[in-house]
Amino acid sequence: MDGARHQAGIAAGRISAEEAAQNFADLHPPLDGHEAAVAADRCYFCHDAPCVAACPTGIDIPLFIRQIATGQPRAAAQTIFESNILGGMCARVCPTETLCEEACVRMTAEEKPVEIGRLQRYATDAQMATGRHPFTRAAQTGKRVAVVGAGPAGLACAHRLAMHGHDVVVMDARPKGGGLNEYGIAAYKTTGGFAQAELDWLLQIGGIELRTGTALGREVTLDALEADHDAVFLGIGLGAVNALACEGGDLPGVEDAVDFIARLRQAEDLPTLPVGRRVVVIGGGMTAVDAAVQSRLLGAEEVTIVYRRAKAAMSASLYEQDLAAARGVGLRYNARPVRVIGTGRAEAVEFEYTVDGPDGLTGTGETFRLAADQVLRAIGQALETGPLAGLELDGRKIAVDAEGRTSRAGVWAGGDCTAGGDDLTVTAVAQGRDAAESIHRALMEG
């Protein structure tokens, strides 16, 4: 094993099984009962609490924390799931430092918020450990709804529709449901096969049929779905990846960070997963951080994130940037890729320094090179518009109104594929849920 540790190029076996277990352990280990009691105790039970306003799904946070404090974590879980059926995943992956915990009044008081995310996990874990689903379906309505995409938006929508008594078919192009919960997101944020466990638990509501390996524009069309169902919800995410438009961008060794992450999430045995000795990640979002940190954890010797704008403009939170730095990832700002250099495969990337001026981002002409045998593109994903002919777009995403209605009657959309969101799991859940309520109202009016 040790021989591979410093091997040049992209190679497997840079870490031992023990190191893999340690490196990819839970980033935020669950609170035990005592820790939860102490953490819950700090909540002031604010009036019209700022944390609730900061939560895209509007979970009644003071109430659920008080329920934990009074020894009823399953009652707390009920409060959470009523607003957010994927509260378990959100407890793990939400950037709470820019949402509820940033708004916590104890940030103002002591710069130390109540640990809302971990408390939410404590509560949702307690309910899910019972194996029981906390909701029952209303009487069947006989209405059928097609949900395309089994990611956070689609699942939240499907669950709420099923709860209202509608029959739902959820389709997903991938072999497993869960969307980015299953194929994206760093492994250390959602350990132990949680995404599939949560999916199974969610489906216990009944009335939801999951069809994997079914893609829009491949196995099904929007027209056909509309014809066969009373309503259609699109939660298809962003299937395409922005291209790296520079010389050498297609050399072997260059790939999309989302593919690298998906491969890692599906790997049975992490040490066998090949990773570069020197990795360069291009981009400034959560995907860039997840890819860079996990490269390091797989044993890459040098990992650098290069972002074209300034630190403050990076969409990965300060917490995520600090996490990357703490894991030994170098962060370079204000530099854009000029070309990937290599003979037959990537060997280095040349960058040009940039300045953000009144005319937008401009290059300074000064360049530098970073050695790289693996280059991960994390410069954003894009909507695959092909199968959506006829749907109005807002910029490069599907245009929707406040309830998630698209330009086409009978078709709703939510999550990353729609305009106006912030590409967060929790936002997708809120949009899926709200679209379900809108669909429900529309179906029951008729």
Place this chain on the structure above:
Amino acid sequence: MADIRGNFVGIKSPNPFWLASAPPTDKEYNVRRAFEAGWGGVVWKTLGAEGPPIVNVNGPRYGVVYGADRRVLGLNNIELITDRPLEVNLREIKAVKRDYPDRALVVSLMVPCEEQAWKDILARVEETGADGVELNFGCPHGMSERGMGSAVGQVPDYIEMVTRWCKANSRMPVIVKLTPNITDIRYPARAAAKGGADAVSLINTVSSITSVDLDNFSPEPTIDGKGSHGGYCGPAVKPIALNMVAEIARDPETAGLPISGIGGITTWRDAAEFMALGCGNVQVCTAAMTYGFKVVQEMISGLKLWMDDKGHPDLGAFRGRAVPNVTDWQYLNLNYVTKARIDPGKCIECGRCFAACEDTSHQAIAMRVEAGQRRFEVIDEECVACNLCVDVCPVEGCITMERLSAGSIDPRTGQVVSDDHADWTTHPNNPGRVAAE
């Protein structure tokens, strides 16, 4: 540095902090540790009459009420008086007093209501060289079922009788420990004074059930599925104790009677408050049982520093200073008009003041959002100065009560604020008012 030496009914101690008669003072081992830690005195755990030792339960003896962060706010016990042989206790008391002559060592006593029983035990205690005795007329559990403890303390005639016996049969100072499980503390205190008591100490524990086990439906602490009321103590009882101390201190019939303050004293500040209400010294138990004997070090240093800061050279300089300010409601100044003021610089925007005022009080706080920040402001037209917002605010000093100056108009009543004193006794709405002079 302030002098905190105590002299309570002639019993001297290096500081006014004594350990109350309780489990911490049941044995030589504990008491020596207490003295090494710096306690000024102890009241040895209550001795009973000669004979077969007392029997305690073998299940839990304590129940608890927690505050935030599992802090002990209240402790309840069903332990009886000492369950060790009388001779052993007397021998140990003698040895400890011999080795710590500068510390106060008072012995708590509880024997049947017969003069001979008291006479016998007083003689034995005197032989130990102890500084005084404290008559336990307070324990609300167990012993009271046998006609002792609070069963005596609840009948003023018995208090007077037993106190008189003790004074007649001993040269030692006699402190009478009072039970709070009565309707008016002044009656037992007056009885003690009539019987010739040198001092009273209070409060003993409050009859209580701390909680109910919802699995087996029994009170806590639970002994084989059953529970019995126990004696409640700790920070939770301090307000009850302060009031009872003040009632005795300002009662003309007992004014000047030395008081040893007991009840939830946890910090130097608690002790100073009891002394300001007239106590010559204080006794502590729950704080020691919760944190260990070392807490006395904080009490000593804190009290000294506060006295230095305030210019009180010794305990007598501030003892009883708050007593004249304890009055009846009817004498409170109705012309003292205040309004709550919220400091936006200190506000953390939790909104608890708003919820409390809007839901449960006078709708006197306005909430608005300004530049993304929540702002809370008092509506003077509605504010009755109840103080609830101050009480529920988690930030110290964020909300304060400010007095309206004389000559200004109270927007709530439309009345001009006067700095003359005016109370209920002269108020026009009072049918029994006295004519203003």
